[in-house]
Amino acid sequence: MDFTDVSLTALRVFRAVAEQGTFTAAAASLGYTQSAVSRQIASIERAAGAELLVRRRDGVRLTPAGRIVMRRATAVLDEIDRAARELSGLPGPGGTVRLGWLPSAGTTLVPRALAALRRGDPGVRVVSREGTTPALARALRAGSIDLALLASAPPFRAPDAESPPLALQTLTERSLCLAVPEAHPLARGEFADVADLTGQQWIAGPSSGADVLLGVWPGLDERPEIAHTARDWLAKLHLVAAGCGLTTVPSAMAAAVPPGVRVLPVRGGPQETRRLLLARLPGPPAEPVVRLAAALRAAALEVDLDL
Incomplete structure (x- = not known):
């Protein structure tokens, strides 16, 4: 086992593959070809003398040896990044936290928490990014973010099956709701009956693994008609306001819906x-x-009080 010839490029590629979940996605995020990514992974596995990634049909997962190398690679890359920041005069990372969040959390919870943090603890610097639950769980494992806001639906399984388990805390537990145009017949009542959702047109997010048909009411006894596909929550809600279909929303987003929408x-x-x-x-x-x-946590409590 000899890591003396492993390049920083190989370490960055290895972290990107672990975070993105596939060689193809890692190559796209880094601007490399897939063959270049494969060569870098092969070089670091030769140096480790062990298989670091399990190749599966649905992507790659770290082996036990891979998790060890990932921890060390993250430490090395963080030190290099720290040196670059110090040399460029940027604030050191001692007060920096890297946060990943779901799109729905970005509408109310994250802005409220960051505003409160700036007022009460301005020395803490937060850099953040949006992602899906599977992608953010991989980013935590890869060491590229420190905290993540993830979604969980019944039966409330862990976000991933990796070991050791992630440390999890439930911030909120709320009912899923329906966003309908104000002119829609369903908008005349104070609630919608699940039987009335048959035959409706839906505005859904693009299908991707655990997020398949995000925006369609779960468990419908029919193949739903997807009228429009949009990844952005605000775009979906504006399509609802325009009368283009229905979509699902967490109840916490009720305060953020545009005019013309009932939740x-x-x-x-x-x-x-x-x-x-x-x-x-x-x-x-x-x-x-x-x-x-x-x-x-404080922002989650405030949002609950506002509902």
């Missing part, structure tokens, strides 16, 4: 609840991570 509870079927989880790697968190986590 209704749904009755007559199994209770559809969604949890918002605060996730991180196990182990003692750094102090800036603790402070951001506290701000997110």
Whole structure:
């Protein structure tokens, strides 16, 4: 086992593959060809003398040896990034937290928490990015973010099957709701019945693994008619306002919907609840991570009081 010839490029490629979940996605994020990514992974596996990634039909997963190398690679890359920031005169990362969040959390919870943190603890610097639950869980494992806001639906399984399990805390648990145009017949009542959702047109997010048909009411006894596909929550809600179809929303987003949209509870079927989880790697968190986590918990309580 000899890592003396492993390049920083190979370490960055290895982290990108672990985070993105596939060689193709890692190549796209780095601007490399897939064959170049494969060569870098082969070089680091030769140096380790062990298989670091399990290649599966649905992507790659870290082996036990891969998790060890990932921890060390992350430490090395973080030190290099720290040196670059110090040399360029940017603030050191001692007060920096990297946060990943779901699009729905970005409408109210994240802005409220960051505003409160700036007022009460301006020394903590937060850099953040949006992503899906699977992508953010991979980013936590890869060490490229420190905290993540993840979604969980019944039966509320862990975000991934990797070991050790992520440290999870439930911030909110709320009912899934329905967004309908104000001129739609369903908007005349105070709730929608699940039986009335048959035959409706839907505005859904693009299908991708765990997020298949995000925006369609779960468990419908028919193949739903997808009238429009949009990844952005605000775009979906504006399409609802334009009368283009229905979509699902967490109840916490009710305050953020544009004019022309009504948010209704749904009755007559199994209770559809969604949890918002605060996730991180196990182990003692750094102090800036603790402070951001506290701000997110406080913001979640405030949002609950506003509902």
